[in-house]
Amino acid sequence: MKRVAFAVPTLGSSQFAYSLIRQANLQVATRSADVAVFFESAVRPCIQPAFACMQLAEGWNYDGVVVATSLQTARAVLNFPHPKSRYFYVWDLEWLRYPCVYRDVQAIYGSPQLRLIARSQDHAELIEDVWNTRVHGIAADFKVWEVVDG
Numbered sequence: 001m002k003r004v005a006f007a008v009p010t011l012g013s014s015q016f017a018y019s020l021i022r023q024a025n026l027q028v029a030t031r032s033a034d035v036a037v038f039f040e041s042a043v044r045p046c047i048q049p050a051f052a053c054m055q056l057a058e059g060w061n062y063d064g065v066v067v068a069t070s071l072q073t074a075r076a077v078l079n080f081p082h083p084k085s086r087y088f089y090v091w092d093l094e095w096l097r098y099p100c101v102y103r104d105v106q107a108i109y110g111s112p113q114l115r116l117i118a119r120s121q122d123h124a125e126l127i128e129d130v131w132n133t134r135v136h137g138i139a140a141d142f143k144v145w146e147v148v149d150g
Contacts, residue, residue, distance in 0.1 A: 001031065001032065001033060001034055002027075002032070002033040002034070002065065002145065002148070002149075003033070003034045003064030003065060003084075004027075004033050004034070004035055004036075004064060004065045004066075004067060004144075004145070004148055005035070005036040005037065005038060005059060005062050005064055005065065005066050005067070006020060006024070006035075006036075006037045006038070006066075006067045006068075006069060006089075007037075007038045007039075007056060007059060007066060007067065007068045007069060007073035007074075007076060007077050008020065008037055008038070008039050008040070008069050008070070008073060009039070009040045009041060009069070009070050009072065009073065010039055010040065010041040010043050011037065011039055011043065011045040011046065011049070011053065012041070012043035012044070012045070012046060013046040014046065016069070016091055016092070017045065017046045018046050018047060019141040019142045020037070020069075020142045021045060021046065021047050021048075021049050022047065022142075023141065023142040023143060023144075023145075024037070024049065024050075024051055024142070025047075025049065025050045025051070027145060028050045028051050029050065032145065033145060034051075034064075035051040035052075036051060036052045036053070036054065036062070036064075037049065037051065037052070037053045037054070038054055038055065038056045038058055038059040038062070038066075038073075039053060039054070039055065039056060040056050040072065040073065042055065056073070056076055059076070059077070059080055060080060060081070061081075061082060062080065062082065062083060063082040063083065063084060064083065064084050065083065065084050065085050065086075065087065065148050065149060066080060066083040066085075066086050066087070067086075067087040067088070067089050067117070067144060067148065068086070068087065068088045068089070068114070069088075069089050069091050070091075070092065070094065071094050071095070071100070071104075071105060071108055074088045074108045074111075074114060075108060077114070078108070078111060078113055078114065084149070085115065085148070085149055086113050086114050086115070087114065087115050087116070087117055087136070087144070087147075087148055088108065088109075088114045088115070088116050088117065089117045089119070089139065089142070089144055090116060090117065090118050090119060090123060090127060091119055091142075093123065093126065093127075105131075106131065109127065109131035109133055110131060110132075110133055115136035115137075116133065116134070116135045116136055117135070117136055117137050117138070117139050117144055117147050117148075118135045118137075118138050118139075119138075119139070119140060119141075120138065120140060121138055123138075124138050
């Protein structure tokens with residue numbers, strides 16, 4: 001059984017949170033994966049999760065696979081000392097909408113410690129072209145289970 005944790009900004013009402021919780025609940029129900037979520041901001045989840053949800057700081061001692069989902073959570077995951085492996089699931093191309101410092105974003109997208117997972121083929125091509133890096137896999141709507149090691 002795979003052990004996968006997601007580092008997320010929030011589980012509040014959004015397509016992002018709905019897709020994550022729905023896919024994770026399915027994995028837990030079929031006993032395909034042991035799932036945990038580490039969140040930055042504590043809010044009521046948009047649907048009931050069937051897995052552990054904890055503050056991001058609790059991920060410090062997590063030793064399974066960790067999947068970051070934003071630039072901020074990727075920065076935090078890079079500082080976790082014990083994960084088996086680290087991924088960055090690029091759900092949102094944040095650097096297109098928000099003002100970002102190029103070096104800070106490049107440090108995340110270019111980090112050899114993070115394997116990138118794109119949400120779509122178009123996202124993968126854009127990420128590879130802009131950041132001159134390789135995308136490890138493509139997974140729509142949090143269907144990352146085949147892409148991550150376990």
